[in-house]
Amino acid sequence: xxxxxRIYSLFALSILTLLACSTALLAQPTATTPVFALERQRxxxxxxxxxxxxxxxxxxxxDDNGLYLYNVTLKTRTLILNQADGLDVFTNPAFSPDGASxxxxxxxxxxxYPADLFTVSTDGTNLKRLTNxxxxxxxxxxxxxxxxxxxxxxxxxxxxxxxxxSRDVAANAEFTEIMSSDGSSREILTTGAPLGWSADGQTVxxxxxxxxxxxxxxxxxxPIRVVAHTVGHILGTxxxxxxxxRVGAAVQTMPSxxxxxxxxxxxxxxxxxxxxxxxxxxxxxxxDPTILLLKSVASTASGRTLLTxxxxxxxxIEVVDIxxxx
Amino acid sequence: xxxxxxxxxxxxxxxxxxxxxxAMGVLIPQARSWTLQNLEVSKNAASSCTPPPPAxxxxxxxxxxxxxxxxxxxxAGDQVSLRWVTPNTGRYYTTTWNKLSASGNYCxxxxxxxxxxxxxxxxxxxxxxxxxxxxQAHAPFTITAPCTVTSxxxxxxxxxxxxxxxxxxxxxxxxRYGESSALQLQVAPSQAALVTLSASFGNVQSLTTGTxxxxxxxxSVGPAGNISDTQTVAATINxxxxxxxxxxxxxxxxxxxxxxxxxxxxNAVYTNPNxxxxxxxxxxxxxxxxxxxxxxxxxxxxxxxxxxxxxxxxAGEPVYVAGSKTFPVGTAGTRASDWFFSRAQAxxxxxxxxxxxxxxxxxxxxxxxxxxxxxxxxxxxxxxSSDFYDQVDCSAQTFAARYRDTSFNTRPLNxxxxxxxxxxxxxxxxxSCVGTGSGCVPVAFPVNNAATYxxxxxxxxxxxxxxxxxxxxxxxxxxxxxx
Numbered sequence: 001x002x003x004x005x006r007i008y009s010l011f012a013l014s015i016l017t018l019l020a021c022s023t024a025l026l027a028q029p030t031a032t033t034p035v036f037a038l039e040r041q042r043x044x045x046x047x048x049x050x051x052x053x054x055x056x057x058x059x060x061x062x063d064d065n066g067l068y069l070y071n072v073t074l075k076t077r078t079l080i081l082n083q084a085d086g087l088d089v090f091t092n093p094a095f096s097p098d099g100a101s102x103x104x105x106x107x108x109x110x111x112x113y114p115a116d117l118f119t120v121s122t123d124g125t126n127l128k129r130l131t132n133x134x135x136x137x138x139x140x141x142x143x144x145x146x147x148x149x150x151x152x153x154x155x156x157x158x159x160x161x162x163x164x165x166s167r168d169v170a171a172n173a174e175f176t177e178i179m180s181s182d183g184s185s186r187e188i189l190t191t192g193a194p195l196g197w198s199a200d201g202q203t204v205x206x207x208x209x210x211x212x213x214x215x216x217x218x219x220x221x222x223p224i225r226v227v228a229h230t231v232g233h234i235l236g237t238x239x240x241x242x243x244x245x246r247v248g249a250a251v252q253t254m255p256s257x258x259x260x261x262x263x264x265x266x267x268x269x270x271x272x273x274x275x276x277x278x279x280x281x282x283x284x285x286x287x288d289p290t291i292l293l294l295k296s297v298a299s300t301a302s303g304r305t306l307l308t309x310x311x312x313x314x315x316x317i318e319v320v321d322i323x324x325x326x
Numbered sequence: 327x328x329x330x331x332x333x334x335x336x337x338x339x340x341x342x343x344x345x346x347x348x349a350m351g352v353l354i355p356q357a358r359s360w361t362l363q364n365l366e367v368s369k370n371a372a373s374s375c376t377p378p379p380p381a382x383x384x385x386x387x388x389x390x391x392x393x394x395x396x397x398x399x400x401x402a403g404d405q406v407s408l409r410w411v412t413p414n415t416g417r418y419y420t421t422t423w424n425k426l427s428a429s430g431n432y433c434x435x436x437x438x439x440x441x442x443x444x445x446x447x448x449x450x451x452x453x454x455x456x457x458x459x460x461x462q463a464h465a466p467f468t469i470t471a472p473c474t475v476t477s478x479x480x481x482x483x484x485x486x487x488x489x490x491x492x493x494x495x496x497x498x499x500x501x502r503y504g505e506s507s508a509l510q511l512q513v514a515p516s517q518a519a520l521v522t523l524s525a526s527f528g529n530v531q532s533l534t535t536g537t538x539x540x541x542x543x544x545x546s547v548g549p550a551g552n553i554s555d556t557q558t559v560a561a562t563i564n565x566x567x568x569x570x571x572x573x574x575x576x577x578x579x580x581x582x583x584x585x586x587x588x589x590x591x592x593n594a595v596y597t598n599p600n601x602x603x604x605x606x607x608x609x610x611x612x613x614x615x616x617x618x619x620x621x622x623x624x625x626x627x628x629x630x631x632x633x634x635x636x637x638x639x640x641a642g643e644p645v646y647v648a649g650s651k652t653f654p655v656g657t658a659g660t661r662a663s664d665w666f667f668s669r670a671q672a673x674x675x676x677x678x679x680x681x682x683x684x685x686x687x688x689x690x691x692x693x694x695x696x697x698x699x700x701x702x703x704x705x706x707x708x709x710x711s712s713d714f715y716d717q718v719d720c721s722a723q724t725f726a727a728r729y730r731d732t733s734f735n736t737r738p739l740n741x742x743x744x745x746x747x748x749x750x751x752x753x754x755x756x757x758s759c760v761g762t763g764s765g766c767v768p769v770a771f772p773v774n775n776a777a778t779y780x781x782x783x784x785x786x787x788x789x790x791x792x793x794x795x796x797x798x799x800x801x802x803x804x805x806x807x808x809x
Contacts, residue, residue, distance in 0.1 A: 211650070313672075
């Protein structure tokens with residue numbers, strides 16, 4: 001069996017080499033004009049977006065904190081869920097593989113409210129709670145705390161499982177957990193936050209410390225480090241399982257397994273100029289809030305890719321078609 | 327004798343006045359020679375001049391309603407008649423006997439109303455006796471409708487805006503000693519029905535609904551009771567009608583000790599990003615002997631204590647590492663006071679809020695040495711970041727976003743307190759109240775300004791805690807620091 005340390009060294013070397021000459025070696029997937037773009041001022045706390053497997057549906061958090069569904073083909077927008085029944089601050093929606101339901105996190109936005117995962121059908125029915133975190137004593141004061149804060153869910157490719165982030169504030173630790181899609185059989189997989197599943201559903205890509213990515217067998221086993229100490233910002237994963245990293249003004253993809261493939265460049269703009277005005281005044285010496293930075297990338301088998309750009313004040317969601325050639 | 331079929335006629339005013347005066351016990355002098363006795367209504371026809379058992383109430387399941395009375399001193403040619411007067415309509419049925427052929431004393435029996443005649447007109451009837459067209463006397467009786475109530479509701483706050491789920495809660499009463507609330511009671515099918523109401527604490531009226539099935543019974547709490555002032559007690563209002571029970575018509579909470587603590591921070595102060603500038607923040611940190619006076623951020627990576635005050639990270643200086651990344655010696659970070667002020671500027675809020683929040687959440691103002699990474703990573707209690715740098719940003723964004731919640735969505739300034747009927751919790755954290763079977767109901771409490779709303783949204787009020795969260799500690803510190 002190959003040891004964990006050995007794999008780490010191999011990939012660190014290969015990535016460094018390929019980054020140096022990637023432009024010359026690789027055909028570049030290209031981005032076209034967005035087939036859908038939405039910009040909103042971040043006046044409220046909810047955030048996040050997702051694209052369905054077929055690339056036709058986009059789930060996102062609207063200006064009124066509601067969870068919305070946009071049909072790219074029909075160009076229709078539907079409110080799926082608004083604040084009700086105690087749910088508040090929707091974040092990080094994700095589609096089931098069949099596009100029939102959405103899993104998302106809801107919280108109060110601070111540590112004094114529980115953050116739990118829910119699913120809802122795309123027609124707004126069948127709201128179900130998947131996790132139900134317990135209150136714990138707060139060692140630093142009287143305000144309530146909770147045992148775990150659950151966020152960032154990802155359906156497995158077969159739709160049977162959900163990988164998600166559970167944050168243990170008391171222990172200052174983050175875990176990737178896996179549970180059945182009905183909320184049962186919850187288990188800790190590893191430390192770190194989940195980025196997504198591999199295409200075959202056998203492994204979960206997990207980021208730790210913000211600069212490393214590991215491929216962890218969903219059934220348990222030895223993790224493989226696929227990105228080590230990148231100086232870039234990890235943006236997400238593609239449908240291939242490759243990891244997308246923003247390095248300076250460039251966007252790179254890094255193979256998620258020892259495939260022999262090289263890292264590729266994605267011809268994506270790292271920044272966007274917002275068309276909406278900023279909510280607050282620009283602060284001297286700080287970033288212009290109307291300059292939006294690419295924060296996440298998620299692709300589908302159809303080639304459609306969801307991009308999220310944001311600043312403190314404004315969030316922009318784009319759906320683009322990216323050629324899948326290499 | 328004869329009982330006429332419906333021959334409704336309008337009652338003459340003079341008769342109506344006479345009836346009223348008679349009902350008041352005033353005797354009306356009459357120029358007459360006859361005397362009337364034993365006027366009554368009965369469920370039985372008299373077979374002789376012996377009065378049958380009198381009856382004052384009939385239902386449609388009863389048979390005919392018979393009259394009985396005696397008249398003495400009648401003369402030949404006198405004619406006696408009756409009017410069976412319906413409730414509230416001024417209409418009546420008549421019974422008229424043939425003119426007498428001989429003088430004498432007579433008992434009159436056999437005039438009657440059928441149940442199909444009186445059934446459609448439940449309420450107070452009376453039968454009037456006339457001799458030669460002159461009113462003599464009357465006897466009241468009541469027709470009761472059959473009780474067919476199949477459902478009963480009792481509601482308050484029925485005008486809750488559906489677009490605002492936390493605006494108010496229908497069918498919920500809040501009761502403090504000495505207070506009262508009106509319920510909107512409705513029975514169906516619509517009918518006049520005697521409704522008996524009860525509550526496990528407080529008092530609620532029992533009454534008869536109108537013919538439209540509605541009534542407004544009053545719920546009240548007396549000046550004293552047997553419930554503790556320190557607990558919220560949930561009680562239900564139950565009803566019964568027609569022998570049927572209708573439980574859980576409405577819920578009542580005692581909120582005798584429930585004090586929301588309104589904020590002293592005005593909206594103008596709250597949204598003034600220039601009220602507490604970087605230099606003033608730095609002076610404040612120093613005066614508090616807080617480690618923040620010498621702390622520098624290195625973005626989301628961490629930070630250091632600039633003990634030699636050269637602005638850079640030097641070997642041997644205490645360091646805070648948020649995750650696994652580190653930063654090299656010589657790194658020049660951002661002074662804590664500058665970052666706090668920067669975030670206040672970026673989000674248009676008063677930096678005092680951020681500074682106090684650092685104390686409220688983790689007592690950072692009172693810490694003279696660098697706290698552990700686990701403390702700093704969640705320093706301001708914000709939910710979607712796990713490093714000190716982003717905690718300040720996240721906190722500022724939360725203060726700003728919650729403030730916008732109060733105006734951008736045209737929401738009223740209400741804060742939802744969640745009550746749970748099953749265990750008497752005065753206020754449960756909202757997320758724990760989600761789902762069928764949670765037993766939670768939201769109740770809107772009006773707040774005096776956006777600052778109060780925001781503070782409760784940041785830190786919920788939980789009755790079981792010593793100080794209850796919400797605005798309590800932040801407002802106390804605001805005064806303590808002479809802000």
